[in-house]
Amino acid sequence: MTWVNVCGYATLLPERGVCALVDGEQVALFRTHDGVVHALGNRDPFSGAYVLSRGIVGTRKGEPTVASPLHKQVFSLVTGHCLDEPSVAVPVYRTRVDGGTVSVSVSV
């Protein structure tokens, strides 16, 4: 597994996403209220636009989520599944926070 450092943990605003370019992949990173960092593919599968990092972060029945900024479909930050249309999902990537630095792994 290859870890790529992307940014300082403090750069991530609580409940707001950023996008990182990791090995040519666009990765949407989110820091939730409890401090956990989640990573999803940045591409919104409904519109084809690379925008998920700019969605609103929240919860649905306790599960952390992001809503696409284009047409508001909600995705689980944990599983990548679209909660409005369960057959659709985006990739989920591993993250870690080490010494104040956030790293992502896009390899499986």
Add this chain to the structure above:
Amino acid sequence: MRKIVVVGYGPAAHRLVEALLERGFDGAITVIGEEPRPAYDRVALTSYLSGVAAEELSYPVPPGVVTRLNSRVTGIDRRARLVAVEGGEPEPYDVLVLATGSRPFVPPVPGAEHAHVYRTIGDLDAIRLAAKEATDGVVVGGGLLGLEAADALRGLGLRTHIVEMSPWLMPRQVDEGGGAVLKAHIEALGLSVHTGSGVQEVVTGHDGRVAGLRTPAGTLIEAQVVVFSAGIRPRDELARESGLALGERGGVVVDSAMRTSDPHVYAIGECAVRDGMVYGLVGPCFTMAEVAADRITGGGATFDGADLSTRLKLLGVEVAQFGAMEGALDVTYMDPVAGVYKKLFISDDAGTLLGGICVGDASPYGTLRPYVGKPLPAPPADLLFTGGGAQLDLPDDAQVCSCNNVSAGVVRSAITGQGCADVAGLKACTRAGTTCGSCVPMLRQLLEKAGVETGKGLCEHFEHSRAELFDIVRVRGIGTFSQLIAEHGQGRGCDVCKPAVASILASLHHGHVLEGENAALQDTNDHFLANIQKNGTYSVVPRIPGGEITPDKLIVIGEVARDFGLYTKITGGQRIDLFGARVDQLPQIWRRLVDAGFESGHAYGKALRTVKSCVGSTWCRYGVQDSVGLAIALELRYRGLRSPHKLKSAVSGCARECAEARSKDFGVIATEQGWNLYVGGNGGFKPRHADLFAADLTTEELVRTIDRFLMFYIRTADRLQRTSAWLESLDGGLGYLRSVIVDDALGICADLDAHMERHVAAYADEWRATLEDPDKLSRFVSFVNAPGVPDPSIVFETERDQIKPVVMS
């Protein structure tokens, strides 16, 4: 092609035409009306005297329908199927519909020719003219129409008397006890009520002018204006002359298909008599129109009498009556201090509701009327106190809207089958609630019972409505979303509640939308202070107040667009939209624009967008006021004002209305004397013409009224509810809005004024503030780990010499 001719152009005729078109009638329709205007809403006639324009009351003429206004029909040749029109071509028909209405009954007493009647806009114009030189007015008739006329005279500033033959007022709707409570209410308003009295003569002075009314007892009621409003008589003279069967006391006899004695001739509305009854209420007349339209188009609908239930507010007093006015048993609740009288009539076994009367508080009406003839849904005492509340389960065949004959079953299937999710949707879909509006609370209850969120809980995180959250934030001084959700919600919010709370916080605290944790609440548009487009790029709209711009500034916009390769389009709001900017380009674009004197146009926010204007009196040869100057002043005053939804406005410099102000949330049209203010207009998905709110205002009055209108909307509207839907959802509508922001009925005007002053004082350009804050600026990158790299997924092709996004699928 079949041709229908309708004689008479009142509400029933209008509804007939609408119903024909709805049923796909594809023949020709001609409507011949005596009055100089198409049908108008007679139920709202009094509002004409308080400044609502005649056009506002008018129903729109459906496309394709031929109207002959100002035209009197003089005869019907039934054999040749021709209608003779005075001074014009005769009109041939295949089907003739008589909708000639009624005339007010004028008792044959001496001097009656000097009295007024109260039915048409023309009548009202005459009364208004007469009232100018009068101090006192008297209305003959203490029924529904009489009290409306009395309200009109009082509104014109006259000391007003009411003379009623029966021992109490509104004898058709209330019993003696209810009449006494009603009389007390009306006398408390300063009107004089003379019950149990007829009319001897209308007295005129030596100058031939009306001096008063003499009663049979010899009393002289001094008054310069006398109005007869004591019942109606069907206008059946055309039917009589052409040999159609008439009722014993007049009226054109119809069968259950609304056909007269000639199968080619129908009669509907107040001129028709069915089983000896003439119906003077709008509900039954609409039903007759629907039945006739159904029959003409081959259906089998029938009219077998109608519910005469009424709920109305006369002179500020609620009066309602439903079902029978007698029963084996009755239960009465009376509170003479509060002026409330409620009575239910029930069957001898105390099991079936037969009818009821309400004076002073008609709240049980909406719930109870559908239960007439059905088992009592709760103990009578509970029903009188609370109306039974939302706990009742209406049977499907129970009538919810009596004006438009809509049953609970039809409303339910509109909710479940057609996806109607709010009162406005139900109105559009079923017509329920569109005439008198008294069943709107019932519609709300049916929505709630069906499990549809009716705007109460915002989402799974808050059980409060937006308006309630607004009050919580305001009263408790809550400053952050985290505090609000911890104390009043659950979970961590979502794309529904977060932007709504962000808007509330912005309206109340006036801080920058990207300050602190507020940044995480914003929709992407507010977060990047630009509008996201389908490929993830943004568009930029600088403010151009009133649409006025110097050549130098135009050149700057052109240069910026050229230098950043942006697609450029002129918007409907008289601005210029620059498309295709990446997030990392936005600050550079703003820098250029801000340096040239531009600021954010808030095209991205639920906020004031533009105040559009025509060129106005400065240049236009027709203009009567400086519409550009006012539009700029309004746009600068309300710029940056965060609201439940976007706000649009316009100012027209004359009645030609080139700025299309009546399609705006608040629109202003210049008059010779000042400004007319219109509110609640909307283009878009569900167009609505704005309502005239106030006329001939000075600029100062205008601004104060708009201030309060906007602030009251911001405080009380639902999330994403435009002013048009908000206005329609307000119980009491425009009248209620006037009472709050003009008469200060809630005592909040000073607070609303102060709130707007704080907004105006605290305004700052969001683009400039962002450019001056390195922390905020650092977020404007495509990639957090590669700030200089543009997003490679953003690709354009060229169309008509400009860029066009290519979205990879």
